[in-house]
Each structure stands twice: as structure tokens, then as C-alpha cells.
Amino acid sequence: MLKEKIRISLKSFNSKSIEESCQLIFQNTEKFDDSLKVKGPIFLPTRKKIYCVLRSPHVNKDSREQFEIRSYKRIIDIYSDSKKNLEAFSNLNFPSGTLVKMKYTKA
Numbered sequence: 001m002l003k004e005k006i007r008i009s010l011k012s013f014n015s016k017s018i019e020e021s022c023q024l025i026f027q028n029t030e031k032f033d034d035s036l037k038v039k040g041p042i043f044l045p046t047r048k049k050i051y052c053v054l055r056s057p058h059v060n061k062d063s064r065e066q067f068e069i070r071s072y073k074r075i076i077d078i079y080s081d082s083k084k085n086l087e088a089f090s091n092l093n094f095p096s097g098t099l100v101k102m103k104y105t106k107a
Helices: 015-031 084-090
Strands: 004-012 037-054 064-080 098-106
Touching: 004 015, 004 084, 015 037, 015 064, 015 084, 015 098, 064 084, 084 098
Parallel strands: none
Antiparallel strands: 004 064, 004 098, 037 064
């Protein structure tokens, strides 16, 4: 019976780096044990922040530029029998620009 759960939440401003991180996690789950059960990646909504800026500060108030920042999020759940797997996943080298949070719980 699978008793341990590792929840890995990924956040990035670049969609390619977050996909590389997901692939890295899946490749390493295949290397460890066949007893690992993986659920995900769960796609969370992409958040967009839009900034509207005046092109020239003193004249042309109607002329504006718009910029946006997108943040991508994914969640991956890994179920296992032992705590050794948590240590193995914490030692992975993820691509730069990806925020990785790991939460370990007993199911």
C-alpha cells in the first residue's frame, strides 16, 4: 500500500523551462522504482499581468504600450512506499527560472 506522498509544485515565467522540469521528473521516476505512482502534471491556470504604460510622459496621453507577464504553474503528485525517494527528488537539478516546492506528507 502506498503511504507516502510527494507533491511537487512548479512555477515559472517561461513555458519551455516548466515543461523541461516536468520531463526531468518523469525521467527520474522511471529510473527509481516501478512501485512509484505518478499523477500529473496538473495544469493550473496561467496568470497574466498586463501593464499599460504611457509612451511619452509629457505629451500624447492616448499613445500607450501594453506589456504582459505570464506565470505558468504545474503540480505533480508522486506516491511511494519509502522516504528515500524524497531525498532523490530533492537532489535534482532543475532548469534555471523554475521555482520548485516539494511537500512530503503521509497519506
